[in-house]
Amino acid sequence: MNEAFLMKMLSNLNSKPDDLWCKVLYSKYGRNNDLSIAIQSQPYDSSLWKALAGIWGEFQRNIVWKIGDGLRTNFWMDKWNSNNISLITVGTQSYIDTTLNVKDVTNDSGNWNTDFLFHNLPENIANKVIALPAPIEADGSDNIGWGRTSTQQFSVKSAYNSLLRNQFNVERDWKVLWRWRGPHRIQTFMWLVAHGRILTNYCRSRWGKGISPTCPCCGNADETVIHVLRDCRHASQVWTRLVSPNFITNFFSFVDCKEWVFKNLGKSWNGVINSRWQTTFMTTCWHLWTWRNKAIFEEGFQRPDNPTYVIQKFIMSIEEVSQDQLKNNPHQRKTVYIGWKRPSNGWVKLNCDGVCKGKGDLAGCGEILRQSDGRWIKGFSRKIGARDALHAEMCGLYLGLDMAWSEGLSHVIVESDSKVLIDMLTNNCKINGTIPSLVRRIKEIL
Numbered sequence: 001m002n003e004a005f006l007m008k009m010l011s012n013l014n015s016k017p018d019d020l021w022c023k024v025l026y027s028k029y030g031r032n033n034d035l036s037i038a039i040q041s042q043p044y045d046s047s048l049w050k051a052l053a054g055i056w057g058e059f060q061r062n063i064v065w066k067i068g069d070g071l072r073t074n075f076w077m078d079k080w081n082s083n084n085i086s087l088i089t090v091g092t093q094s095y096i097d098t099t100l101n102v103k104d105v106t107n108d109s110g111n112w113n114t115d116f117l118f119h120n121l122p123e124n125i126a127n128k129v130i131a132l133p134a135p136i137e138a139d140g141s142d143n144i145g146w147g148r149t150s151t152q153q154f155s156v157k158s159a160y161n162s163l164l165r166n167q168f169n170v171e172r173d174w175k176v177l178w179r180w181r182g183p184h185r186i187q188t189f190m191w192l193v194a195h196g197r198i199l200t201n202y203c204r205s206r207w208g209k210g211i212s213p214t215c216p217c218c219g220n221a222d223e224t225v226i227h228v229l230r231d232c233r234h235a236s237q238v239w240t241r242l243v244s245p246n247f248i249t250n251f252f253s254f255v256d257c258k259e260w261v262f263k264n265l266g267k268s269w270n271g272v273i274n275s276r277w278q279t280t281f282m283t284t285c286w287h288l289w290t291w292r293n294k295a296i297f298e299e300g301f302q303r304p305d306n307p308t309y310v311i312q313k314f315i316m317s318i319e320e321v322s323q324d325q326l327k328n329n330p331h332q333r334k335t336v337y338i339g340w341k342r343p344s345n346g347w348v349k350l351n352c353d354g355v356c357k358g359k360g361d362l363a364g365c366g367e368i369l370r371q372s373d374g375r376w377i378k379g380f381s382r383k384i385g386a387r388d389a390l391h392a393e394m395c396g397l398y399l400g401l402d403m404a405w406s407e408g409l410s411h412v413i414v415e416s417d418s419k420v421l422i423d424m425l426t427n428n429c430k431i432n433g434t435i436p437s438l439v440r441r442i443k444e445i446l
């Protein structure tokens with residue numbers, strides 16, 4: 001509901017820019033950008049503006065352009081024709097210039113460039129385009145309308161319904177991801193990708209000052225998730241050899257990363273090599289990200305000369321394993337959906353975790369306290385001295401309990417994923433030698 005109202009504000013920002021509150025917001029955060037094209041926020045902007053920027057992508061999917069002079073509307077990407085689709089999804093040529101605006105597709109005398117239209121679009125679509133009046137200056141600039149109502153006027157109800165439908169779609173799509181038979185680390189990686197949570201330079205630059213958002217591999221664009229996994233030349237070179245030619249235009253046309261991921265997780269596409277497209281897609285994304293990291297962090301690392309060969313070999317090994325599992329014991333692997341559950345009234349829950357990289361060169365832990373209504377009380381994540389995984393888990397639990405104690409909390413439920421540690425604390429296992437001092441301290445706090 002909240003998001004539907006945020007969309008209403010976005011709609012008003014565009015349709016009533018002279019209202020006082022719109023002027024205030026725009027002059028403070030607008031940075032002279034065209035708000036009907038994108039809204040961007042900086043880390044120090046107000047939470048309202050950040051929320052508006054966050055919902056922008058969803059809002060944009062629902063808008064349609066009303067053509068005036070044709071200068072602000074992107075010919076291929078925006079929805080502006082009577083079919084309510086982006087024309088890029090129906091383009092008939094493999095080369096598409098996505099910088100064209102609608103005005104660019106008219107000739108010198110101001111009429112539609114019919115040669116271009118019939119060459120690049122299916123006949124029925126091209127016919128629908130030329131049925132529209134060609135853009136002229138006298139009509140003023142292009143405007144946006146709301147695509148979810150017949151009047152193109154925004155309504156909160158229609159926005160709410162569109163958000164609701166998306167939620168159901170997403171639920172269904174996640175199952176496709178979790179049902180995949182392959183390494184868990186690739187599944188969780190894809191989950192992060194769909195949420196835009198892998199640490200690209202663009203993402204890092206929004207958190208901290210002085211970090212460049214530029215792609216370290218090509219230096220040509222901001223390193224967003226979709227850039228590093230699809231548009232950077234290292235990635236696009238690989239994809240053009242894997243995606244079947246029928247889908248290639250479509251594949252590169254998605255602007256929203258989540259949509260791109262879900263479209264590729266679905267069954268409707270296939271690739272050049274003989275395996276399920278979902279597997280090829282996930283495995284390739286994961287390799288691209290791994291190679292990008294190695295290129296940055298590992299001195300002397302060389303990207304493979306034949307990346308598609310490496311990926312294909314990897315896919316074959318995944319498929320062999322999953323077939324073996326099916327043959328030996330078809331019921332062996334069961335997916336269990338887990339999630340955080342609220343503690344009962346009057347209790348708080350402490351979740352803690354510790355991780356350790358390699359042979360203990362780097363370790364960190366995190367802990368978070370939440371109330372019975374799910375609200376955040378306090379949390380930390382921190383680097384700790386290099387030790388081992390168990391030590392990191394102990395640190396997490398100890399610091400978390402210490403935090404709860406200093407907050408004066410007495411009814412605490414603790415969740416940890418380290419069975420060894422819990423067994424040590426509940427005297428379920430024998431400890432050889434001296435009891436680790438952190439275990440002793442944890443017991444004291446308990």
Ligand SMILES: [Zn+2]
Binds near residue numbers: 218231
């Ligand atoms: Zn790049």
